[in-house]
Amino acid sequence: MVVENHKLPKVSMTLTIDNSPIVEGDKAGVSSLTGDMLGTGTVEISKDDFNEKVDYLGASIWYGSQSAGANSLSKYFPEILELLADGAINPVFSQEEFDKKKTQLIEGVKSGEKNVAVIQRRVSSALAFGLDHPYGEFISEESINNVQLNDVITFYNTYFKPENAYLVIVGDVDGKATKKLVKEYFSDWKAEKAPQYAYSAPKDVQYSQINFIDMPNAVQSEIEVTNMVDLKMSDPDYHAALIANHILGGSFSSYLNMNLREKHGFTYGARSSLKTNTHNASSFTASTSVRNAVTDSAVVEFFKEIKRIRTEKVSEKDLANAKAKYLGNFVLALENPSTVARYALNIETKDLPKDFYKTYLEKINAVTAQDVQRVANKYFKADNARVVIAGKGSEVASKLEATGIPMLYFDTYAFPVEKPNYEQNVPEGVTVQSVLDSYLNAIGGKDKVAGLNSIQTTYTTSFNGGSLEIIEKRTSDNYAQIINMNGNPMMSVLINDQETIIKQGPNTVPVSPEMINDLQNAVGVFPELKLLSNQSVTLAGIAKVEGKDTYQIDVPGEVITTSYFYDVESGLKLKEQSITSMSGQSQTNEAFLFDYKEFDGIKLPSLKKASIGGMPVENTLSEALINIEFTAEDFK
Structure with missing residues (x-):
């Protein structure tokens, strides 16, 4: 399909193979790996030469497991179309590239294991469709490890077929010349059809219920109300x-x-959507993210509004505004040539009548308030809705149960579990003082730790192909954290008795008085020494960290709330967590501490596992200096 548009000298190309969804089973991830490996070299050109040529022409090319696309200036369109076709139909799958992509995919999966939103979406899809459905199964480290290079080659050879393929080209091109080029560059693509599969429609729950996933690290709840349509x-x-x-x-x-x-x-926002699907997988979904304290109230209000649109006729004003919005969007979208191409593709792939978009405005305008109420009762199923929530069970579960909506519990892999024990009591006599004393004694003795003048640690790791170095310098009154990437300053936090400075590269970041006050909690050779006299510090209870019971100590702040987790048995700190809340948004940073080793009589974690930009990293302690002499310049 070609849409000529000569306003700008550019062209976009999209290749879509309209196959049915595929169950990957115990090798879930094979399609992702296939897509990742396409474009990494062809029979005729190496990966580096391929990428260098695309970059030289100022273009971009991407591939999926059953798709491809490119953007370029129109004068380079023939060369880019040729490269696009070559990468799609003459790929080379090397073991070296496979191993690299497999490692990256595993790291990506690991990075999502603590992400509340990722877990909520995964479990919601699994419960709605079933683990044996292509929309319900999910990629895991185990399933990725089951995939071998030959599986990728087999997947490509089975499903990357031209029988249901659509090539859409939009931009400053000539239709006849383009057709000639496409025939030339795609002539080697053997005419074969991929296997197609049919799936029965998933069923809704028999009664509305809450499906809860306990995420102890959650600072807010991810809520989704959904039903099949x-x-x-x-x-x-x-x-x-x-x-x-x-x-x-x-x-x-x-x-x-x-x-x-x-x-x-x-x-900050609550939305709903109706997703249509040609494979018996259409659904209605309403979702939001809310503070833990109002999770139960938000669920009640969701049902209130769903029942409202089912039982009350919408106002003429709301109906008119909705129509005006759709009509305006439709008219504006038609000004984009890519929209025309997408509409044409929809007609072909979604079994639409040829005049579907010609009569679109007419049918939108014909919708009445009675129609809205009728379809709301048909598709927004207030009595058969699944409410999937991922949140901190110790704070929200009892309130959710009090709503009267039946509640079932699931683990992060969508398997049913018993309700967690949120009433695990702290033993009598255990206090903030005793927990911190136990930690200080465990790392070398409270008196010895209190007598230290300074400490400097350096942790190193690799990230995005580079080397990352995290240096911390501490005295009783000063603190500095410097993060270097390949030897160059990336970020630093500097605290002295006169000022607090945060830098990103060479640029200084404004710091609010509230954040400056909260950052003071990090100052000290060991922060625990100051926490002993901080009256706002609380013992939050017992929490699981890496399967071990820990005492959770919370340090509240106006912007930054910090939590430390100390092993009940050894007293050692196993985890540090900070939650930064600004402008209604929250960001959680966690570091897990492992393998304590002794340096001049002081035990320090030799390994810290954290994440940067959602990617997991392992920081190894490369140097620890006790009672080092610092100057004022170290903290400026």
């Missing part, structure tokens, strides 16, 4: 369903957003 774009209800969803949760002024955000201030 029997809806396709070609169905008569489609346009009315779009309007109904828009009014319920598809816009800023929707019922859900006006309630949860504007009226109650629970969240």
